[in-house]
Amino acid sequence: MQTYHYVLASQHYLFEEEPFEEVLKERHRYYQGKNKEIDFWVVKQPTFLELPKMRAIKAKCPQPCAAVISTNPNFVTWLKLRLEYVYMGEFQTPSKAIPDPLASLAVL
Structure with a gap:
């Protein structure tokens, strides 16, 4: 089983009120x-x-809401601190109740 960690917020907050695109670009550069x-x-x-x-x-x-899902709990904690007004949690998959969330994602 895989544990996924997430932050969840309204799409309006993430895509219109926050510099979310910059946050993701910053993280992408860090990973590279x-x-x-x-x-x-x-x-x-x-x-x-x-x-x-x-x-x-x-x-x-x-x-409507949006989530950032990750296998890295430290990244999700960093996002929670960076974005502030988000919900944070985790779930395990695959299971009967939750199929693999990455199998059929429409990733942005």
Whole structure:
């Protein structure tokens, strides 16, 4: 099983109020400088929020929402500190309840 970590926010906040594109470019440059493989994905309307155990989290986040999903918990913590108004969490997959979130992503 793989653990994925995420930050979740409204699309309006991420794409219009925050310099989110610059944050991602900064991180991409950092990964390139360290010869690290990209381990994060930006997903609009993530399907893992449709699970019964995620209803409370989805209810707290203004819709439509977007998530940054990563296998790197330190990156997600860095994003939480950098972006401030986001929800942070994790889930494990694949499982019967959650299919692999990267199998059919429409990555931005």
